[in-house]
Amino acid sequence: MADRRPRRGRGPAEADPPGTASRRAALRLLDAVLRRGDPLDIAAHAATQGLPPADRAFAIAIASETLRWMGDIDALIDGATSQVLADDVKSRTVLRLALAQLLILKTSPHAVVSTALPLVAGGPRRLVHALLSRAQQEEWSLPESANLPEAVAERWADQWGDAIVAAAAAAWSGPPPIDLSFAAEPGDEEWADAAVLAPLHRRLPRGQAIEAMPGFREGGWWVQDLAASLPARLLGAGNGRRLLDLCAAPGGKTMQLAAAGWDVVAVDSSAKRLERLSDNLARTALSADVVQGDIRTWEPDASAEAVLLDAPCSATGIFRRHPDVLHRIEPRQIDELAELQGELLARAAQWVTPGGTLLYATCSLERAEGEDQVAAFLDWHRDWTIDPVTPEELPAGIIPDDSGFVRTLPGMLADAGGLDGFFIARLRAPSAA
Numbered sequence: 001m002a003d004r005r006p007r008r009g010r011g012p013a014e015a016d017p018p019g020t021a022s023r024r025a026a027l028r029l030l031d032a033v034l035r036r037g038d039p040l041d042i043a044a045h046a047a048t049q050g051l052p053p054a055d056r057a058f059a060i061a062i063a064s065e066t067l068r069w070m071g072d073i074d075a076l077i078d079g080a081t082s083q084v085l086a087d088d089v090k091s092r093t094v095l096r097l098a099l100a101q102l103l104i105l106k107t108s109p110h111a112v113v114s115t116a117l118p119l120v121a122g123g124p125r126r127l128v129h130a131l132l133s134r135a136q137q138e139e140w141s142l143p144e145s146a147n148l149p150e151a152v153a154e155r156w157a158d159q160w161g162d163a164i165v166a167a168a169a170a171a172w173s174g175p176p177p178i179d180l181s182f183a184a185e186p187g188d189e190e191w192a193d194a195a196v197l198a199p200l201h202r203r204l205p206r207g208q209a210i211e212a213m214p215g216f217r218e219g220g221w222w223v224q225d226l227a228a229s230l231p232a233r234l235l236g237a238g239n240g241r242r243l244l245d246l247c248a249a250p251g252g253k254t255m256q257l258a259a260a261g262w263d264v265v266a267v268d269s270s271a272k273r274l275e276r277l278s279d280n281l282a283r284t285a286l287s288a289d290v291v292q293g294d295i296r297t298w299e300p301d302a303s304a305e306a307v308l309l310d311a312p313c314s315a316t317g318i319f320r321r322h323p324d325v326l327h328r329i330e331p332r333q334i335d336e337l338a339e340l341q342g343e344l345l346a347r348a349a350q351w352v353t354p355g356g357t358l359l360y361a362t363c364s365l366e367r368a369e370g371e372d373q374v375a376a377f378l379d380w381h382r383d384w385t386i387d388p389v390t391p392e393e394l395p396a397g398i399i400p401d402d403s404g405f406v407r408t409l410p411g412m413l414a415d416a417g418g419l420d421g422f423f424i425a426r427l428r429a430p431s432a433a
C-alpha cells in the first residue's frame with residue numbers, strides 16, 4: 001500500500017541551491033554526447049527543456065567547454081585521486097563540468113561547489129567536495145591550448161602531420177569568430193568593425209547575439225563559415241542556369257547559389273532540416289525549388305549543368321563550433337560515411353549534363369571522405385577530369401593543393417581567426433561524343 005503520510009521537509013529537487021537546474025541539464029547533455037554518442041545540438045533540445053533561455057545557454061556553454069577541455073580536466077582529476085575514477089562514473093562527469101566552470105567560465109567557486117554536490121547525491125560527495133576545494137587552494141590551471149582526444153590527435157598526425165595537430169589544438173581551445181555571407185555586398189557603415197576576407201563576407205568577433213545583429217530580420221545575410229562558403233563560390237555566377245544542390249539543408253549554400261543567379265533545385269532527405277532551409281529562404285527572400293528526397297533513390301526531372309554534392313560526413317572539420325564531434329566520431333563511422341559518399345557521388349555524376357560541373361564537398365578532416373573519395377571516383381569514371389581550382393578563385397591565404405583541390409586545414413588564416421576544415425573537388429563531366 002502506498003505511504004500516504006506527508007513527507008517531512010522538502011524533496012531533494014526543491015532543496016537544490018539556485019542554479020542547480022542548469023548544471024543538471026549540462027550533466028544530461030554530457031551523458032547524451034559521451035555515453036549515447038548524440039550530437040550536442042540535437043541533445044540540447046531535450047536536455048534543457050523547461051529552462052529559461054539564460055540557463056539553457058549556460059548549460060550548453062558548460063557542456064561545450066567541458067568537451068573542449070576534457071582531456072586536460074581529466075589529467076587534473078587523475079593527478080589528484082589515488083584511485084582512478086572510471087571514465088563513465090557520474091562523479092567524474094560532475095567534476096569535469098564543475099572544473100570547466102571554475103577554470104574556464106570563471107564561475108564563482110561557491111556557486112560551482114554548491115551546485116555540484118546535489119548532482120552526486122547518494123554518491124561520493126566528499127570526494128567531489130575535496131577535489132573542488134583542492135582545485136581552488138592549489139590554483140589548478142589548464143594549458144594554453146586544449147589537447148585533442150588522443151585517438152583524433154594520432155589519426156590527424158598520420159594524415160596531416162604534427163604541426164596541423166598543434167594548430168587544431170589551438171583552434172579547438174575556444175569558439176571561433178562569426179562569419180557572415182551576404183546576398184549582395186553590404187554598405188560599410190554597419191559593418192565597419194568587421195574583417196572582410198572575401199567578397200560578400202564579413203567576420204565578427206564571437207559572442208554576439210546573431211538575431212540582434214543589424215539586418216537579421218531584413219535577411220541580407222546568414223551565418224556561414226568562410227570555408228563553407230567556398231564550394232558555392234567555385235561554381236561562379238549562375239545566369240539562370242539550372243543547378244542541383246544535393247544534400248542542401250539547412251541551406252547555407254542554397255542561399256549563396258540562389259543569390260548568385262542559379263536556378264536551384266535543393267534536395268535533402270530530412271524534412272526537419274528542409275523546414276529550416278525553407279525558413280532561411282523566406283528570411284532572405286531568395287528562392288529555390290525545395291524537394292525532399294533520398295539521393296540514393298530520388299531522380300531529377302532533368303539533368304543540370306552544375307551539381308553540388310555537399311555530402312553527409314563525419315563533420316570533423318567543424319570541430320571548433322561543435323566540440324562534441326571529436327568525442328563521438330569513431331573510425332567505423334568514417335568508413336560507413338565514406339561508403340555512403342561513394343554511392344551519392346556516383347548518383348550525382350549521372351545528373352550532370354555533358355561538359356558540366358560536379359562539385360563535391362565535405363566538412364571533414366579525414367582523407368577517406370575527401371581526397372580518397374575523389375580518387376576512387378576518378379578510378380571508376382575514367383572519362384571525368386579534375387577542373388583545377390586556381391589561387392585567384394580563393395580568398396587570400398587559401399591555396400589549392402597540387403591536384404587542384406581545395407583542402408582547408410587548421411592553421412590556415414590563423415591570425416585572422418582561422419577557418420573550418422573542408423575538402424572541395426571540382427570535377428568536369430566528359431563532353432558529348
Ligand SMILES: C[S@@+](CC[C@H](N)C(=O)[O-])C[C@H]1O[C@@H](n2cnc3c(N)ncnc32)[C@H](O)[C@@H]1O
Binds near residue numbers: 268
Ligand atoms: C553537410 S549537410 C548539408 C549542408 C548544406 N549543404 C548547407 O550548406 O547548409 C548534409 C545533409 O545531407 C543530408 N543527407 C544525408 N543523407 C542523405 C541522402 N541519402 N539523401 C539526401 N540527403 C541526405 C542531411 O539531411 C544533411 O542535411
